[in-house]
Amino acid sequence: MTSTWATIIGATGIGGVGCFVIWSLYKQWLALPIFRRISSTQTFVIMIIFLMLVFATAIFGIYSGLSSNLYNVGTKSPDISTADLFIRRTPESKLFKYSLVANSVTQSVEHIPPLAEKDSFRISVSFVTAMSVAVVWQDTVGKATTVFSDDTIVSQLDYPTNKLITAAVEDPTGYEALLVLKRQNSSSLDKQGLEDALAGLKPPLKLLSPEDDTRGPGAYSEAPYSSFLGFEEMVRKKLPGELKLLLVIYVPIERKPVSTTS
Numbered sequence: 032m033t034s035t036w037a038t039i040i041g042a043t044g045i046g047g048v049g050c051f052v053i054w055s056l057y058k059q060w061l062a063l064p065i066f067r068r069i070s071s072t073q074t075f076v077i078m079i080i081f082l083m084l085v086f087a088t089a090i091f092g093i094y095s096g097l098s099s100n101l102y103n104v105g106t107k108s109p110d111i112s113t114a115d116l117f118i119r120r121t122p123e124s125k126l127f128k129y130s131l132v133a134n135s136v137t138q139s140v141e142h143i144p145p146l147a148e149k150d151s152f153r154i155s156v157s158f159v160t161a162m163s164v165a166v167v168w169q170d171t172v173g174k175a176t177t178v179f180s181d182d183t184i185v186s187q188l189d190y191p192t193n194k195l196i197t198a199a200v201e202d203p204t205g206y207e208a209l210l211v212l213k214r215q216n217s218s219s220l221d222k223q224g225l226e227d228a229l230a231g232l233k234p235p236l237k238l239l240s241p242e243d244d245t246r247g248p249g250a251y252s253e254a255p256y257s258s259f260l261g262f263e264e265m266v267r268k269k270l271p272g273e274l275k276l277l278l279v280i281y282v283p284i285e286r287k288p289v290s291t292t293s
Contacts, residue, residue, distance in 0.1 A: 157186060
């Protein structure tokens with residue numbers, strides 16, 4: 032129902048919905064016997080109330096759908112027990128933990144400031160049942176690199192193991208995406224075939240307009256969540272049949288402009 036109203040409003044606007052409602056009133060409601068026994072003023076009042084209820088229901092339905100899906104909060108992750116992103120700002124700072132999944136339910140994650148030069152991170156994922164997994168790093172320009180793949184069955188994934196990895200600030204500003212994949216058979220993983228299949232898929236990014244860009248070249252704002260859903264759907268379509276997408280961990284990076292002096 033929500034998607035239907037969203038599609039109608041997106042295609043025709045509020046005016047189109049209003050015309051549809053009025054046409055429905057004219058064709059169906061006004062033919063009812065009750066309208067023959069009430070005045071035109073009462074008929075008009077009923078029509079206004081009906082219109083208000085229709086629009087209120089549509090707005091509430093759309094809002095509920097968007098709010099429940101925002102950042103995918105509350106969605107069940109049947110294969111994943113917990114997932115955490117650890118970030119260290121500069122080598123001397125403390126380690127910050129962002130809980131992405133807890134008790135197999137996605138969590139509300141606060142805004143993560145972009146990583147810059149010398150910032151580092153790692154991910155830790157525990158699975159409900161032990162499985163064979165792989166991790167693909169999809170950078171901001173759409174290059175896919177298999178950074179972890181093990182034929183053994185594991186219940187805990189830490190990447191990188193016992194250390195942190197420095198953010199790839201040489202890449203253009205945007206999101207680096209770590210794709211956690213489940214290997215559904217015991218055959219050897221075709222890394223080159225996987226990387227070729229995912230090549231060119233760029234994690235979403237919404238650039239600031241020049242008049243809003245107060246942080247200099249390369250600054251950006253959050254992309255709409257629908258863009259992330261679209262990216263993940265494209266990943267699923269491109270994956271070979273023996274692989275299943277379990278989780279995407281987004282790591283924002285910001286390439287600092289090189290300052291020049293005359």
